[in-house]
Amino acid sequence: MTLLTYQVFKTIAEAGSFQKAADRLGLTPSAISHTISSMENELGFSVLTRSKSGVSLTNYGEKLLPYVNGVLNSDESLQQMIADLNGLKQGKVKIGVFSSVCTSWLPEILHSFRRKYEKIEMEVFQGTYEDVFLWMKRGVVDLGFLxxxxxxxxxxxxxxxxxxxxxxxxxxxxxxxxxxxxIEEMKHHQFVTQRDSTDADIQNFLKENSLRVQSNYHVVDDLSTVALVEKGFGICLMPELVMRDIPYDVDCYLTEPRASRIIGLAVMNPEFMAPAVRTMYNHIIKNYQEEEFRN
Structure with missing residues (x-):
């Protein structure tokens, strides 16, 4: 199989259709179909399920995808290293972020980085902690804020x-x-809660302090949570960084005992990063790490 075969497979998995994959790669749908058929013949099993609603991965395809991403990322690393040896700072960095980092930090990070490294392309994926964690495990992103x-x-x-x-x-x-x-005062209030994967640190605080919250309101995003609090449907716990971007008229109090989440920059293998990825990694740590965490 060739790198093009892997790229076609990855693009179909992301796009969910042969036509969209063909458009992204500049190929014909028949070329896409032929590539996947040849891949499946060589592997000896199906990697895609075709239906009227689109294309999805088979169980074998799901297991294969992280390895395909690994091959493609390794090729990208090779190309970046060659460019680096030739004195060119170029390549691509894929970054996974959760909401409050995306709104509060990321625009400035991207802006300051682009001023220094115009030829390095950046791609951003926004999701929950769980999304970013899985994207890193599967090789979808190079770096992740968690x-x-x-x-x-x-x-x-x-x-x-x-x-x-x-x-x-x-x-x-x-x-x-x-x-x-x-804690005792919090126990007397109804809570507006988010699902566990949305903010693990809040869930940890509740468990550590034996706060068995009662809630009829289970939402996903921060704005919805605070909007319900503003209208008197309960109280909630939120990181301070989130509340900087919230437009609703509410009161915020520090918790007793004090609690915090520590935001960090994650990478699967710190010893092996493509040049462009390492450049972004070092840029973020140098310019955005608080003093208490510096060695």
Whole structure:
């Protein structure tokens, strides 16, 4: 099989159709179909399931995809190393981010990086902690922003300590915002909660403090959560970085005991990064790591 075969397979997996893959790669649908047929004949099993609604991966295809991504990423690393040896800073970096990093940090990171390295292309994938973790495991992204607790077995460099806040409807607590709120007081409130994969650090705080929250409202995104709090449907826990971008009129209090998430930059293999990836990795750590985490 050739690199083109792997690229065709990966593109179909991402696009979900032969036609879209053909458009992205500048090939005809028949060429795409022929490439996959030849691949399946050589492998001895099917990698795609065709249906009226589109194309999806078979179980074999799902297992094969991370290895295909690995081959393509290795080829990209080789091309970047050759360019690097020739004195050209070029290549491509794929970055996985969760929402608050995407809105608060990423625009400045991309802008400052592009000013220095115009020839390095950047691609951004936004999702939850779980999304970023899986993208890294499958080779979809080169670098990923995660909290230290959600990185699991992926090596991660801490960058920033982000305090957790308890968010209440405006005026629901007599003390001024900026003061603290304790566990016992939180227990008397209804909660608006998010699914576990959305913010593992909040889930950890609840478990560590035996906070068995009662909630009729289970949402996914931060804006929806705080919007429900503003209208009096409950309280929630949110990282401070999230609340910088929230337009709703609510009160925020530090938790007692104090808690925080630590945001870091993760990479699957710190010892082996393509030149463009390492350049971005070093740029972020040099310019955006807080003093307390510097060696």
């Amino acid at each position: 909290s230290v607790s959600s990185a699991k077995d992926i090596p991660i460099v801490p960058l920033y300590r982000d305090p957790l806040l308890c968010v209440l409807p405006k005026g629901a607590k007599k003390e001024s915002p900026g003061e603290s709120i304790g």
